[in-house]
Amino acid sequence: METVLAVARHGSFRAAARQLGMSTSAVSSAVAGLEARLKARLFNRTTRSVALTEAGQRYVQRIAPAVAEIRGASEEINSQSEAPAGTLRINAPRDAVLMIFEPLLLEYLHRHPRMNLDIVSEARLIDIVAEGFDAGIRLAEAVPQDMVSVPLSDDLRMVVVGSPAYFAEHGKPRTPDDLTGHAAIRMRLSHGGLYRWELERRGEALEIDLPPRLILNEPRAAIQAVRAGVGLAFLSEWHIADDLASGRLVTVLEDWCPPFPGIRLYYPRHRYVPAGLKALVELIREKNTGRRAAR
Structure with missing residues (x-):
């Protein structure tokens, strides 16, 4: 069901495969297997496009809230465990990743051995929710207003x-x-x-x-x-x-050449925050406190 939702969201088996960390053939097989069990075609496929059928649209509308509830329940249980576990997906420009990789992200992995990071570096500004990311990193001026924004750097110039x-x-x-x-x-x-x-x-x-x-x-x-x-x-x-x-x-x-606000981590304001993301935010705030104290 997660695979079907990813294909529907992206309109592409290849893009869904990238998000899910699967091969394109595995995504196609998963969808075909579900269609066989349902005895209904969920997607119309051509060499150029993938689109939901009428039955597929009804199916996605019905299962999406239930899958979100299941995912939320899993994340809630994980947040109550002793240590965060799972995969945190972040979208960020390459330069921003280089800026925070050693002082922040490597320390995060050392502190939380059960966490994995999946970082996609690209310059284009995306909808992190629609494309399946837990958080994004951008200059402060580019962070959408409906997101929670956490400072990652001092002002830049x-x-x-x-x-x-x-x-x-x-x-x-x-x-x-x-x-x-x-x-x-x-x-x-x-x-x-x-x-x-x-x-x-x-x-x-x-x-x-x-x-x-x-x-x-x-x-x-x-x-x-x-x-x-x-x-x-x-x-x-x-x-x-x-x-x-x-x-x-x-x-x-x-x-x-005046300074301007630096880079920010951001994530949706009105969604459940998984334990792994909470742990990263806590580490960022700890680093920010230490940086201010050192001045």
Whole structure:
């Protein structure tokens, strides 16, 4: 029944298989077996689409609340056990995963040996409920308002940055207008467009759209290009902290680069919170308390 609901939710055997951690053939076999027992076809299948039949729609409408109750009962029993157990599914951008992997997620696995983590890294913003995730991680500004939001980092900042050799040859821009004529290393967004450099000072906001000399969608490659003196880039301070500390890279237009709220863990407000997610939230809050105390 969980398999049927996943296929109905995604309209795809392959997507359902990814969510359930099964092979596509296993999902197809499970659905076919249930159809044989029910003596009814639940899905119309073509090479391009999978859609519920009329009987399938009625069946899904009837079983979905019951399956949710069964799942909730299991999670409630698990929450009363001595230690959280099961799998926690999280959707997050790759950079956010890298930021919290060692200080948070690895410690979580050490503390809770009966818990497993299933982390899907992707840039696109998804509906975590519809796609079967327990929680998501995004910048604070991208968290839906109806979700519980838990801070995972301090404020972040994007900065305009270049190498000392580049500035020695081309000079440093003193104002946003001075950026015109400088070589720009631009980042491509997940939807295909180029990220514009967002500058702000005393309420004046600018979006800088420089002609790119180099376009990338991988921050590490952009950092290498900046180090090599190819041009200027607009990067997160977190990515280049070591380069800034060592002097390999230098920031400009500092007063045009204000901080903004950092990354957040978020999860549905009006759903039962499984024990594994509660344990992760408790660890995050413990880390946040320790970080504040250390300042």
